[in-house]
Amino acid sequence: MDMKTVESKWQQRWEKTKENNFNRKNMDNKYYVLEMFSYPSGAKLHVGHWYNYGPSDTFARFKKMQGYDVFQPMGFDAFGLPAENYAIKTGIHPKDSTEQNIATMEKQLKAMGAMFDWSAEVKTCEEDYYKWTQWMFLKLYEKGLAYRKEAPVNWCPSCNTVLANEQVQEGCCERCGTPVVKKDLTQWFFKITDYAEELLSGLDTLDWPEKTKLMQRNWIGKSVGCEIEFECESGDKFKVFTTRCDTIYGVSYVVLAPEHPLVKKLVSDEQRAAVEEYIDKTAHTDEIERLSSSREKTGVFIGHYAINPVNGKKVPIYAADYVLYSYGTGAVMGVPAHDERDFAFAKKYGLPVTKVIENKNGETVLPFTEDGICVNSLQFDGRFGEEARTEIANYLTKIGKGERKVNYRLRDWLVSRQRYWGAPIPVVHCPKCGVVPVPVKDLPVKLPYNVEFKPDGKSPLAKSDEFMHTKCPHCGGDALRDPDTLDTFVCSSWYYLRYPDAHNAKEPFDPEIVNKMLPVDKYIGGAEHACMHLLYARFFTKALRDMGYLNFDEPFKSLVHQGVILGPDGNRMSKSKGNVISPDEYVSVYGSDVFRMYLMFGFSYTEGGPWSDDGIKSVAKFLDRTERLILKIKDEKGKETGMNAAEKELDYVRNNTIRQITRDVEVFSFNTAVARLMEFVNALYKYDGLENKNIPFLKACAKDLNLLLAPFAPHFAEELWEACGGKYSIFDQKYPVCNESALVREETEYAVQVNSKIKGKLMIAKDMKREDIEEFVLKSDLVKPLVEGKAVKKFIVVPGRLVNIIL
RNA sequence: GCGGAUGUGGCGAAACUGGCAGACGCGCCGGACUUAGAAUCCGGUGGGCAACCUUGCAGGUUCAAAUCCUGUCAUCCGCACCA
Numbered sequence: 110m111d112m113k114t115v116e117s118k119w120q121q122r123w124e125k126t127k128e129n130n131f132n133r134k135n136m137d138n139k140y141y142v143l144e145m146f147s148y149p150s151g152a153k154l155h156v157g158h159w160y161n162y163g164p165s166d167t168f169a170r171f172k173k174m175q176g177y178d179v180f181q182p183m184g185f186d187a188f189g190l191p192a193e194n195y196a197i198k199t200g201i202h203p204k205d206s207t208e209q210n211i212a213t214m215e216k217q218l219k220a221m222g223a224m225f226d227w228s229a230e231v232k233t234c235e236e237d238y239y240k241w242t243q244w245m246f247l248k249l250y251e252k253g254l255a256y257r258k259e260a261p262v263n264w265c266p267s268c269n270t271v272l273a274n275e276q277v278q279e280g281c282c283e284r285c286g287t288p289v290v291k292k293d294l295t296q297w298f299f300k301i302t303d304y305a306e307e308l309l310s311g312l313d314t315l316d317w318p319e320k321t322k323l324m325q326r327n328w329i330g331k332s333v334g335c336e337i338e339f340e341c342e343s344g345d346k347f348k349v350f351t352t353r354c355d356t357i358y359g360v361s362y363v364v365l366a367p368e369h370p371l372v373k374k375l376v377s378d379e380q381r382a383a384v385e386e387y388i389d390k391t392a393h394t395d396e397i398e399r400l401s402s403s404r405e406k407t408g409v410f411i412g413h414y415a416i417n418p419v420n421g422k423k424v425p426i427y428a429a430d431y432v433l434y435s436y437g438t439g440a441v442m443g444v445p446a447h448d449e450r451d452f453a454f455a456k457k458y459g460l461p462v463t464k465v466i467e468n469k470n471g472e473t474v475l476p477f478t479e480d481g482i483c484v485n486s487l488q489f490d491g492r493f494g495e496e497a498r499t500e501i502a503n504y505l506t507k508i509g510k511g512e513r514k515v516n517y518r519l520r521d522w523l524v525s526r527q528r529y530w531g532a533p534i535p536v537v538h539c540p541k542c543g544v545v546p547v548p549v550k551d552l553p554v555k556l557p558y559n560v561e562f563k564p565d566g567k568s569p570l571a572k573s574d575e576f577m578h579t580k581c582p583h584c585g586g587d588a589l590r591d592p593d594t595l596d597t598f599v600c601s602s603w604y605y606l607r608y609p610d611a612h613n614a615k616e617p618f619d620p621e622i623v624n625k626m627l628p629v630d631k632y633i634g635g636a637e638h639a640c641m642h643l644l645y646a647r648f649f650t651k652a653l654r655d656m657g658y659l660n661f662d663e664p665f666k667s668l669v670h671q672g673v674i675l676g677p678d679g680n681r682m683s684k685s686k687g688n689v690i691s692p693d694e695y696v697s698v699y700g701s702d703v704f705r706m707y708l709m710f711g712f713s714y715t716e717g718g719p720w721s722d723d724g725i726k727s728v729a730k731f732l733d734r735t736e737r738l739i740l741k742i743k744d745e746k747g748k749e750t751g752m753n754a755a756e757k758e759l760d761y762v763r764n765n766t767i768r769q770i771t772r773d774v775e776v777f778s779f780n781t782a783v784a785r786l787m788e789f790v791n792a793l794y795k796y797d798g799l800e801n802k803n804i805p806f807l808k809a810c811a812k813d814l815n816l817l818l819a820p821f822a823p824h825f826a827e828e829l830w831e832a833c834g835g836k837y838s839i840f841d842q843k844y845p846v847c848n849e850s851a852l853v854r855e856e857t858e859y860a861v862q863v864n865s866k867i868k869g870k871l872m873i874a875k876d877m878k879r880e881d882i883e884e885f886v887l888k889s890d891l892v893k894p895l896v897e898g899k900a901v902k903k904f905i906v907v908p909g910r911l912v913n914i915i916l
Numbered sequence: 917g918c919g920g921a922u923g924u925g926g927c928g929a930a931a932c933u934g935g936c937a938g939a940c941g942c943g944c945c946g947g948a949c950u951u952a953g954a955a956u957c958c959g960g961u962g963g964g965c966a967a968c969c970u971u972g973c974a975g976g977u978u979c980a981a982a983u984c985c986u987g988u989c990a991u992c993c994g995c996a997c998c999a
Contacts, residue, residue: 719928
């Protein structure tokens with residue numbers, strides 16, 4: 110088959126007849142298949158795109174043939190750093206390069222032949238999209254979920270610019286290698302932490318890979334503990350957070366994060382110089398180093414003391430950078446006997462180590478960090494673990510010195526970017542009115558084209574007078590726009606809501622439509638987004654639900670991660686390693702169907718693996734073989750001759766194939782599904798080679814094969830379908846359904862074991878009773894000589910599989 | 917350091933809930949067709965002469981273990997002082 114001609118023939122026909130477009134009349138029967146949209150950084154599709162989209166399209170087509178109205182859209186996540194960096198390097202404007210790349214990728218995606226509904230295409234860099242991204246920002250602001258505060262950002266002192274986290278590699282600037290420092294800037298944040306608990310508990314309702322759910326759980330990092338108030342000699346009070354309030358009688362010092370305001374307030378005159386030096390040093394240590402657990406702990410005594418609320422003991426206060434200001438209260442009680450970090454710190458600074466927990470099962474080796482029995486803890490002595498914590502927490506509450514408290518590691522989402530190629534933040538800074546949101550009627554705040562985007566320490570937009578100067582929407586006076594743009598993850602946090610209503614000019618989406626079309630039934634994309642995109646999108650969905658726009662809690666009911674296709678050398682593909690495989694070369698030789706089918710057959714979908722050429726020829730061979738077979742059978746003539754043994758055997762393979770493929774595709778086990786197709790073709794060849802054939806039956810089997818193959822090799826199957834006189838389109842036909850009765854065999858082959866060792870096989874009739882099986886087996890020629898004269902101790906029958914005789 | 921995953925022929929990989937390890941394919945070997953090659957078709961293919969051995973390694977549970985348990989090694993991924 111000349112695949113080039115065949116592919117373009119059907120791609121045109123599908124487009125002309127709108128075969129792939131979703132019809133809104135069918136929303137009640139919808140099935141929403143979504144692949145993570147493309148980032149148009151390079152011009153061409155790489156193997157990763159194909160691996161994501163090809164097999165997923167097979168899944169979508171399979172669902173369609175099962176009778177669902179499948180909605181499978183595609184679009185582009187078009188804002189972002191790579192386009193801007195490319196612009197800085199080449200001088201080509203991000204808008205121009207992005208549009209160019211999108212045009213090329215659209216063409217290639219269409220040539221892939223996936224059933225994308227292009228009428229719902231979305232590009233995040235276009236005004237009619239980012240207008241609504243800005244709308245999202247305003248809604249979150251209105252709800253109190255967007256706020257501004259001063260926060261440390263990554264700053265490259267050489268490039269004189271802020272860097273995104275992704276641009277910091279091992280503490281250094283990705284471009285020039287200069288160590289990155291922290292710098293405080295006023296930034297916009299989204300209050301994702303408001304949803305920490307629901308983002309955590311909602312995971313239990315999702316059909317997602319366990320690993321991904323676990324990563325989100327760890328990222329959210331819930332910990333249940335206690336906040337305890339310490340009073341200083343000065344009368345100032347501060348709180349510490351601990352999950353181990355049962356160790357409170359072992360406190361030998363307390364630590365404040367160096368940024369904690371009380372440090373500067375309480376420091377004694379003798380210690381002032383040392384403490385200030387320490388604070389300064391901390392500020393200049395980059396975060397990666399500071400957060401390394403292997404680093405030796407440092408700190409400084411501030412010359413002041415605090416009182417332990419349970420026993421009145423006076424303990425020294427230290428400032429130390431192993432305590433993070435951003436987590437909990439920014440203060441910690443030091444219990445060296447029962448915490449490894451405190452233990453190391455206490456050893457270094459000569460602080461006392463007091464044992465207050467005893468190991469229940471043996472010797473107590475300090476630091477002992479497991480649950481144990483309280484000692485040296487006054488009235489709580491003898492209490493164990495959780496019981497001790499409850500009683501001590503209750504006691505602290507009673508004396509007004511503490512309370513139960515839940516903390517999360519999750520931080521609010523910093524969305525400001527001092528970058529050009531993104532959606533401008535829709536607020537105005539007015540000297541009189543302060544921060545004023547841009548009214549919805551004035552959206553979009555357009556991103557100007559003529560901007561100097563070379564980095565020099567300021568947001569590129571800040572240098573555009575045309576952009577910056579505006580009137581305050583509130584008082585009408587002169588005001589300035591916000592010069593920052595939104596993180597691109599904001600754009601991708603809601604695109605799945607735009608697709609079903611992609612051309613709505615009045616609102617981001619019609620809730621009525623979206624509530625019917627969502628949630629996404631199957632979402633497919635890389636695992637690298639576990640704690641970013643997949644978390645942000647969930648947050649957006651929940652926030653929009655609480656604003657009354659959505660009536661569901663989770664955007665992606667079911668999620669699959671494809672694996673990674675590595676270079677032939679087993680490394681990740683990269684230009685510098687020279688191991689990049691270009692799909693185009695293979696597609697032009699073998700065609701898109703063969704390429705996609707090889708991706709399905711050669712790898713376990715969720716694993717991926719190193720690329721190899723060897724298998725691709727075998728898939729081409731298989732399709733050739735199938736084509737010859739189907740065309741030959743089409744022209745064969747003969748009468749119905751009934752279902753004899755050979756027909757029953759073929760019918761068994763046929764129905765077993767249907768059953769297995771249906772199961773396999775459902776769970777993205779494409780490699781085994783293709784293997785089943787191959788088995789079916791082999792069985793058909795075998796039957797076709799017989800003298801006496803039931804031709805009408807054979808034709809029916811060949812028709813099933815054609816249908817079964819359609820989702821895997823869409824152009825190829827459509828062409829054969831037409832050649833055999835089938836009605837257009839094959840994708841509007843019903844996928845074959847397994848006839849269970851064909852799978853019931855009169856006799857089943859049993860494995861026969863004696864003393865658990867395989868001795869041979871026996872055919873046993875399907876309705877034979879247990880006792881009869883025993884008698885039959887023991888008297889068989891196979892077993893008789895092996896058991897003669899020995900006593901049968903046990904006779905095990907696993908129905909349909911094996912018997913095991915224990916002597 | 918913590919958490920998770922993976923480890924099966926020469927290669928890519930299969931194996932439901934503990935029940936015949938290696939489906940399907942590549943490669944290789946042999947044969948048919950052919951002047952010859954390509955293509956195609958048929959047969960064989962874990963190791964060992966054999967009894968037997970074989971799912972990273974060492975134990976254990978079981979009539980039965982790739983699968984469950986304990987320990988151990990290797991590789992990959994995620995988080996990394998979160999009190």
